[in-house]
Amino acid sequence: xxxxxxxxxxxxxxxxxxxxxxxxxxxxxxxxxxxxxxxxxxxxxxxxxxxxxxxxxxxxxxxxxxxxxxxxxxxxxxxxxxxxxxxxxxxxxxxxxxxxxxxxxxxxxxxxxxxxxxxxxxxxxxxxxxxxxxxxxxxxxxxxxxxxxxxxxxxxxxxxxxxxxxxxxxxxxxxxxxxxxxxxxxxxxxxxxxxxxxxxxxxxxxxxxxxxxxxxxxxxxxxxxxxxxxxxxxxxxxxxxxxxxxxxxxxxxxxxxxxxxxxxxxxxxxxxxxxxxxxxxxxxxxxxxxxxxxxxxxxxxxxxxxxxxxxxxxxxxxxxxxxxxxxxxxxxxxxxxxxxxxxxxxxxxxxxxxxxxxxxxxxxxxxxxxxxx
Amino acid sequence: xxxxxxxxxxxxxxxxxxxxxxxxxxxxxxxxxxxxxxxxxxxxxxxxxxxxxxxxxxxxxxxxxxxxxxxxxxxxxxxxxxxxxxxxxxxxxxxxxxxxxxxxxxxxxxxxxxxxxxxxxxxxxxxxxxxxxxxxxxxxxxxxxxxxxxxxxxxxxxxxxxxxxxxxxxxxxxxxxxxxxxxxxxxxxxxxxxxxxxxxxxxxxxxxxxxxxxxxxxxxxxxxxxxxxxxxxxxxxxxxxxxxxxxxxxxxxxxxxxxxxxxxxxxxxxxxxxxxxxxxxxxxxxxxxxxxxxxxxxxxxxxxxxxxxxxxxxxxxxxxxxxxxxxxxxxxxxxxxxxxxxxxxxxxxxxxxxxxxxxxxxxxxxxxxxxxxxxxxxxxxxxxxxxxxxxxxxxxxxxxxxxxxxxxxxxxxxxxxxxxxxxxxxxxxxxxxxxxxxxxxxxxxxxxxxxxxxxxxxxxxxxxxxxxxxxxxxxxxxxxxxxxxxxxxxxxxxxxxxxxxxxxxxxxxxxxxxxxxxxxxxxxxxxxxxxxxxxxxxxxxxxxxxxxxxxxxxxxxxxxxxxxxxxxxxxxxxxxxxxxxxxxxxxxxxxxxxxxxxxx
Numbered sequence: 008x009x010x011x012x013x014x015x016x017x018x019x020x021x022x023x024x025x026x027x028x029x030x031x032x033x034x035x036x037x038x039x040x041x042x043x044x045x046x047x048x049x050x051x052x053x054x055x056x057x058x059x060x061x062x063x064x065x066x067x068x069x070x071x072x073x074x075x076x077x078x079x080x081x082x083x084x085x086x087x088x089x090x091x092x093x094x095x096x097x098x099x100x101x102x103x104x105x106x107x108x109x110x111x112x113x114x115x116x117x118x119x120x121x122x123x124x125x126x127x128x129x130x131x132x133x134x135x136x137x138x139x140x141x142x143x144x145x146x147x148x149x150x151x152x153x154x155x156x157x158x159x160x161x162x163x164x165x166x167x168x169x170x171x172x173x174x175x176x177x178x179x180x181x182x183x184x185x186x187x188x189x190x191x192x193x194x195x196x197x198x199x200x201x202x203x204x205x206x207x208x209x210x211x212x213x214x215x216x217x218x219x220x221x222x223x224x225x226x227x228x229x230x231x232x233x234x235x236x237x238x239x240x241x242x243x244x245x246x247x248x249x250x251x252x253x254x255x256x257x258x259x260x261x262x263x264x265x266x267x268x269x270x271x272x273x274x275x276x277x278x279x280x281x282x283x284x285x286x287x288x289x290x291x292x293x294x295x296x297x298x299x300x301x302x303x304x305x306x307x308x309x310x311x312x313x314x315x316x317x318x319x320x321x322x323x324x325x326x327x328x329x330x331x332x333x334x335x336x337x338x339x340x341x342x343x344x345x346x347x348x349x350x351x352x353x354x355x356x357x358x359x360x361x362x363x364x365x366x367x368x369x370x371x372x373x374x375x376x377x378x379x380x
Numbered sequence: 381x382x383x384x385x386x387x388x389x390x391x392x393x394x395x396x397x398x399x400x401x402x403x404x405x406x407x408x409x410x411x412x413x414x415x416x417x418x419x420x421x422x423x424x425x426x427x428x429x430x431x432x433x434x435x436x437x438x439x440x441x442x443x444x445x446x447x448x449x450x451x452x453x454x455x456x457x458x459x460x461x462x463x464x465x466x467x468x469x470x471x472x473x474x475x476x477x478x479x480x481x482x483x484x485x486x487x488x489x490x491x492x493x494x495x496x497x498x499x500x501x502x503x504x505x506x507x508x509x510x511x512x513x514x515x516x517x518x519x520x521x522x523x524x525x526x527x528x529x530x531x532x533x534x535x536x537x538x539x540x541x542x543x544x545x546x547x548x549x550x551x552x553x554x555x556x557x558x559x560x561x562x563x564x565x566x567x568x569x570x571x572x573x574x575x576x577x578x579x580x581x582x583x584x585x586x587x588x589x590x591x592x593x594x595x596x597x598x599x600x601x602x603x604x605x606x607x608x609x610x611x612x613x614x615x616x617x618x619x620x621x622x623x624x625x626x627x628x629x630x631x632x633x634x635x636x637x638x639x640x641x642x643x644x645x646x647x648x649x650x651x652x653x654x655x656x657x658x659x660x661x662x663x664x665x666x667x668x669x670x671x672x673x674x675x676x677x678x679x680x681x682x683x684x685x686x687x688x689x690x691x692x693x694x695x696x697x698x699x700x701x702x703x704x705x706x707x708x709x710x711x712x713x714x715x716x717x718x719x720x721x722x723x724x725x726x727x728x729x730x731x732x733x734x735x736x737x738x739x740x741x742x743x744x745x746x747x748x749x750x751x752x753x754x755x756x757x758x759x760x761x762x763x764x765x766x767x768x769x770x771x772x773x774x775x776x777x778x779x780x781x782x783x784x785x786x787x788x789x790x791x792x793x794x795x796x797x798x799x800x801x802x803x804x805x806x807x808x809x810x811x812x813x814x815x816x817x818x819x820x821x822x823x824x825x826x827x828x829x830x831x832x833x834x835x836x837x838x839x840x841x842x843x844x845x846x847x848x849x850x851x852x853x854x855x856x857x858x859x860x861x862x863x864x865x866x867x868x869x870x871x872x873x874x875x876x877x878x879x880x881x882x883x884x885x886x887x888x889x890x891x892x893x894x895x896x897x898x899x900x901x902x903x904x905x906x907x908x909x910x911x912x913x914x915x916x917x918x919x920x921x922x923x924x925x926x927x928x929x930x931x932x933x934x935x936x937x938x939x940x941x942x943x944x945x946x947x948x949x950x951x952x953x954x955x956x957x958x959x960x961x962x963x964x965x966x967x968x969x970x971x972x973x974x975x976x977x978x979x980x
Contacts, residue, residue, distance in 0.1 A: 015940055031941075199936040222932040247936050262940045276941040288944060313944065323947055330938055351908050371934040373908065376950040 009280040011060040012095075013261040014088065016047060017272030018073040019295050022107075025141040026211070029203035031274035031293050032071040039295050043273075044080045046302040048087040050271045053306035055091040058279070060269055062093035065258035066100045068122075074108035078116035085121045099124055099163075099257045106144040106152035114159030124163040124256075125156050126196075132183040136172045140200075146183075153190040163254055165194035170228040171220050172200050177228050184232055188239050193254035197232050198247050199225055226369060246330050246371060263331050265324035273298040273308075284317035318380065325378035329354075330371065334362030344377040383456045386566045388637040390458040390595060391511075392476055394503060395485035396493035396852060400515040404485055404547035404556075405461050411553045412445035412457070414625055442581075442593055442639050444623045449561045457560060458595075458639035460580065467728030469498075469856065470675050471581065474655045476502055477671055478580045478595035478639065481509040481564030483556060484537070488514045488522035488544075491821050492530040494793040494852035500535045509564045512542040513556055518549050529820045567597070567637030574665045575599035575607070577634070577642075577658040582649045584704035588620075590646035591628070593639075594658055598665065600635040601642060606661040610668035614651050615661045616644035649706045675707050677725025678786070678857065679732055679836055680769035682713050682750040682879060683739070684721030686959060686970070690745055691720045697743035698722060701735065708735055713770070717877045717963040718748060723770055726752075729836055748961055750879045750973050754833045757784040757860055772878040774867045777918055783883075784860040786832040789814075791854045796824050798847040805842055809834035810863075810885060829858060833883070868893055868922075871914040872900070873966045879973055894923040899975040901925040904968055911966050 020040060021032045054060065066088060068076075076084070081102075088094065101124040102117055109127065117125070131137050132146030144152075156164050166187050170180050187195070202209050202219060211217040233243055241249035245263060248256065261268050267280045274293040280286050289312035292298050301308030315323060321340045328335030338345055338361045345361055348354040353367035353374050367374055395401035409415040441461040448454045462475040476482065482503040486496055503510055512531050514524045528539035543559060545552025569576075581593040594601070601607075605618045622630040623640040634640045646652050654675070657668035685694050698710050708731075713723040726732040732752055739745050755769040759781040768774050774783075790811070794802050796818065803813065803826070811828035818824055830839075835855065843851045866889050870880035880900075884892050893915030900913045904927050915923040938946050960967040 017941075199934075201936050226932055246934065246938075259939060262938075262943070268940055270940060274941070276944070278940065278943075290941070290944075323943065326947060326950065327938060327943060353908070369932050369934060370908065370930060372950055372953065373930070373933055375946075376954045379947065379951050379954055 008059055008282065009267050011058055011267045011269055011279070012062075012064040013258055013266070013268040014051075014060070014063050014066045014092065015258070015268060015270040015272075015275055016051075016066065016068050016073075016084065016088075017270065017275040018068060018070040018076060019043075019273045019293075020075050021070065021072045022075070023141060023143055026207035027140060027200060027203065029206050030071065033295060036295055037075065039299065040075065040077075040080065042299050043295055044076065044083060046299045047084060047272050050302050050307055051084070051087050052091045053302075054269055054271060054277075057307075058269060060092055062095040063088070063098055064095055065098060065261060066094070067258040068100075068102045070103050072105050072108070073102050074104035074113070078113070078120065081117065081122070082120045089121070094121070101126055101165075101256070101258055103128065104152075106149040109152035109155050111155050111159055114156050114161060118159060118161070123161070124165065125161050126165040126167065126194075127152055127156070127192075128167045129153075129187060130167060130169045131172060131175070131180075132186055133175060133179060136169075136175050139172060139174065140169065146186075150186065150190060153187070153192060157190070163194070164192040165196060165256065166190075166192045168195065168197045168232075169200045170197055170232060171225040173217055173219060177224070177231055180228050181231055181235055184235055188235070194248070194250045194256060195236060195241060196248050197229070197236075199229065230365075243332050245332065246368060260331075263327055264335075265320075265328060265337060280320075284320060286315045286320040286323070288313050288315070322378040322380055326375035329361065329363055329367075329374055329378075332363060332368070334360040336360050338378060341378050348374055348377055382571075382633065382635050383638075385569070385571075385637045387453060388456045388458070388567055389481065389560055389564045390460065390479045390567065390637070390639055391481045391483060391560055391564055392460045392462050392479045392503075392508075393483045393485060394462060394472075394476075394499040395515075396487070396490070396495040396499075399485050399487040399490065399493075399496070400547045401485050402461070404483070404513070404515060404545070405459060407547050407550055407553045408445060408457075408459060408557065409443060409626070411550075411557065412447045414443060414445045441626070442624050442641075443626045444639065447557050447561065450558060451561075455561050456638070457557070460595075460639065467726075467731045469502075470673060470727075471654055472499070473502055473506075473671065474578065474580045476506045476508060477655075477669070478578050479506070479508055480567060481511060481560060483511045483513055483560070484531075484535075485513050485515045485547075486527055486531060486542075488517045488524050488527055489519050491523075491527050491823065492534045492793065492819070494791050494825075494854040497534060497793065497825065498791060498854040498856075500537070510537055511556065511559045511563060512537050512539065513545050513552070514542050515545050515547055517544045518546040518551065523821075526821045530823065534819045534823070534825070569596070569598045569636030571600055571636040573598040573636070574663045575601060575605075575658065575660040576665045576669060577601055578669050579609075579652060579654055579656045579658060581654060582646075582652040582706070584649055585643075588643050590643075590649050590652045590703075592642050592644070592646065592652040592658070594634070594642055595639045596634045596636055597669065598636055599660065600633050601640075601658070602633045607642070607644060607658050608661040608664055609651065609653070610657040610659055610664070611653060611672050612651055612656060616646055616651075618642050618644045648703055650702075653706060675727070677707065677709055677727060678754065678832060679726045679728055679752045680755060681724060681726070681732060681752040682715060682718065682721050682770070683710075683724050683736065684715065684718040684748045684750075684879075684961070686746040686748050686961060688719045693743065694722065694739070694745055694747070697739050697745060698724075700743075701738060705735070707731070715750075715772075715879050717879045717968075718750070718961055721748075725755075725769065746959065748970050748973060751882065751975075752836050753883065754786050754831075754836065756786075756865070756883060758782075759784070768883075771867055771881040771883045774881075774883060777866075782862050783865045784862045785865065787829055787858050787861045788832050788835060788855040789858040790828045790830050790835065792826045792828070792843065792851055794824055794826065794847050794851040796822050798850060799824050799826065801846040802826055802843065802851060805839070805846055806830065809837075809839055830855075831861075831863065832857070866917055868896070869916045870896065870900070871912075871916060872904070872968065873911050873964050875964045877963055877968070880975075889917050890922045893917065896975060897923040897925040900972055901927055903972040903975055904966065906930040907966060909965070 019032045102122045103126045129149045236249045269277045276290045291308045292310040324337040328337035354361045393401045445457045462472045532539035543555045576598040577594040577596045583591045620643040621634045655672040659665045709725040710722040806828045811830040814827040864886045910929045911927040913925045960969045
């Protein structure tokens with residue numbers, strides 16, 4: 008089994024669940040945070056003994072809103088990770104944070120706990136868009152959050168932005184992007200606002216209260232963002248991700264390169280890679296209380312698993328690998344599909360590597376699906 | 381001891397669809413103790429799952445009932461349940477030929493309908509004694525007096541003696557049985573004469589081979605006899621004869637007047653043709669029974685596996701199905717667009733639907749059916765005449781002298797308020813008006829001479845929708861007629877799709893082409909590139925539509941926790957594509973091939 012070097016830790020709590028969000032996260036359950044942290048530490052200790060893991064290259068606190076954890080709670084979790092699994096020198100430790108939780112004090116605390124990369128959920132700087140998205144911060148607070156993180160000497164800062172927000176013109180979106188770039192983050196993720204099935208946004212769209220922008224406008228914002236970012240010295244290395252040289256998110260590269268990882272916390276997924284090329288994925292129960300109870304009783308809280316035989320695993324690797332714009336070698340086992348996609352202008356083949364074309368990026372699902380059985 | 385012929389009756393129940401034929405049959409079985417009420421599955425006589433689901437009878441069934449009448453004697457009543465759809469009218473005619481009487485069921489609220497008339501006339505042609513029954517009298521909308529009058533006027537039967545019944549509530553069951561005993565004549569055959577038995581159905585049994593349903597009209601049928609099928613000329617040795625109660629029960633002899641089955645190691649229903657006469661090979665009857673007809677299919681369509689690897693499976697499935705369905709014919713067909721498949725002939729659209737459904741369900745196949753068409757007769761300039769059951773095989777127009785199409789005599793029964801709609805619809809479908817007759821109860825019988833090809837294109841659905849469901853239809857083949865027909869070709873992505881070609885009347889060709897292109901545009905999903913759809917007549921483009929290229933199909937986020945869900949999403953997307961047929965570079969969904977059916 009391939010050695011696991013990445014750990015994802017899920018913090019399923021939010022002060023407010025935004026209307027477009029379908030992640031595994033809960034408002035009003037903050038009271039559970041202390042016992043949840045305890046369960047999380049216990050699970051980490053159990054999986055550390057059970058799987059070939061560590062020392063870790065990357066740790067990622069995702070959510071939810073991990074910045075809701077107190078300084079002490081975060082330190083406890085990090086201490087458990089270090090002691091039970093171990094961190095490699097120079098390991099990337101990311102924390103997702105909302106602008107409202109970022110201050111000079113909190114930043115110093117996170118740094119002290121071992122966090123060295125901050126991913127800030129900015130989404131937009133416009134009052135109208137922030138209100139529409141139900142974000143709890145203002146544009147000014149968002150900018151100040153980046154400044155505070157820098158001032159606290161975070162040297163690896165990522166900013167999340169959303170495009171394709173109803174009512175936000177391309178010029179307005181690009182103004183936001185430029186303003187964010189002026190704060191000199193090392194990394195930017197720009198996501199299309201997607202209508203996920205079971206969200207309030209989906210309900211509003213169905214009811215006709217919200218009209219989502221047309222594909223053409225979404226793509227216009229996407230590609231013009233790509234141009235601005237390229238001009239600012241960022242590499243477009245994944246469909247929705249840009250980084251200055253040396254600052255690609257190593258944790259997320261684990262996913263895209265189809266290397267194994269462990270996920271701890273409610274609803275977290277893990278991937279094991281077996282020597283014959285097959286993989287095993289398992290995931291935890293989603294509800295925080297159920298997670299806490301199961302971990303207390305059994306040490307883990309696996310809710311389901313799937314085994315992917317070699318060929319299906321290869322298909323999955325290719326499906327996810329082609330999201331990296333430098334290309335992937337994972338599509339090697341699919342010469343016929345590669346040829347067809349290349350003929351359709353979606354891929355270019357460079358030796359054993361295949362890379363999405365501009366059109367291929369726009370139709371990446373068509374490419375990904377081609378590798379699945 | 382054989383029943384004296386004076387105590388034998390053979391009857392059929394005939395009715396318009398949904399008038400309660402099967403429910404009434406069930407009540408008769410129950411009342412005579414043939415089936416214990418606790419064993420009564422609704423609709424005992426409809427045995428195929430499909431029949432039960434659709435509430436229609438496809439295959440004929442035969443049951444022997446014993447009934448102790450009020451005169452103190454026990455009668456043997458043979459009940460033959462006939463198929464209830466116009467597609468199977470020949471089977472109906474043979475089942476009726478095996479009877480001496482018929483119970484005609486008319487719904488007390490719906491009254492006389494097109495199939496009531498057609499069935500009653502058929503029964504009369506066979507000189508059957510008809511016992512009219514007005515069913516569903518317990519319904520609030522029931523109007524038995526009006527229905528009596530209709531029976532009298534439209535059918536020329538004595539309406540005043542019609543028995544009032546509710547099969548659902550068991551009202552009138554005894555009265556019906558008494559009327560059968562009293563009015564239906566006993567058989568007149570001579571048990572000592574040379575054997576003449578009429579085949580009215582046949583079923584394939586995996587263990588016993590073909591089970592042949594017969595009525596013995598003259599002589600007797602016993603195991604060990606060598607029998608001769610008089611139409612096919614084949615001989616077999618009888619292994620077993622028996623009756624249905626309703627399960628098969630072997631007996632020693634089926635003698636003149638009796639209804640039952642024979643098993644004789646017959647491998648294929650083709651050798652046991654409905655309408656054929658079974659006789660004693662050693663002492664054959666002088667003549668076969670009249671009325672045999674070689675059943676010919678009326679409707680043709682291509683059946684193709686969506687996955688070309690299932691071709692062999694489809695072939696085997698058709699072979700198996702044919703063992704039990706002599707009216708299904710097929711031959712290999714190759715389509716440039718759809719690959720290898722079979723051109724199949726069916727009795728009608730329902731038959732086609734049933735065959736496709738059985739193939740998919742019982743043999744686990746995924747099939748693509750091309751739009752059904754009729755068989756045209758094409759006269760060539762060189763004097764030759766060729767049948768064409770596939771539009772793509774229509775010869776070069778330069779060689780064609782004329783094309784004839786099958787026409788039918790269609791009978792529509794409808795409340796007078798909808799006469800205008802019916803005439804408008806039939807006119808649109810190139811119908812030639814023949815007659816109109818007003819009946820009591822505000823009913824009108826309209827007859828048209830119409831191209832069969834127009835009827836198979838959703839004519840019946842339109843008839844129903846333009847009459848709020850009140851119209852009923854029956855039709856019979858009435859020969860071939862010359863018509864000004866042309867082939868309409870369809871090009872998708874620039875290449876012709878043979879499976880989408882159709883033969884249409886020249887005057888309607890342009891409109892059809894335009895509508896077909898529009899329908900296809902709506903049905904063909906966006907692809908990686910723009911897909912032009914063109915309709916052409918003899919190389920001239922008459923319509924053009926374009927399916928725009930897929931603009932965007934990308935998931936913004938895909939991280940560790942999303943992979944399974946996203947993969948499943950894409951797999952589902954791909955699964956949908958598998959149901960489509962790839963023609964050139966274009967994925968065409970199944971429905972597109974049926975689009976021509978709903979153009980009007």
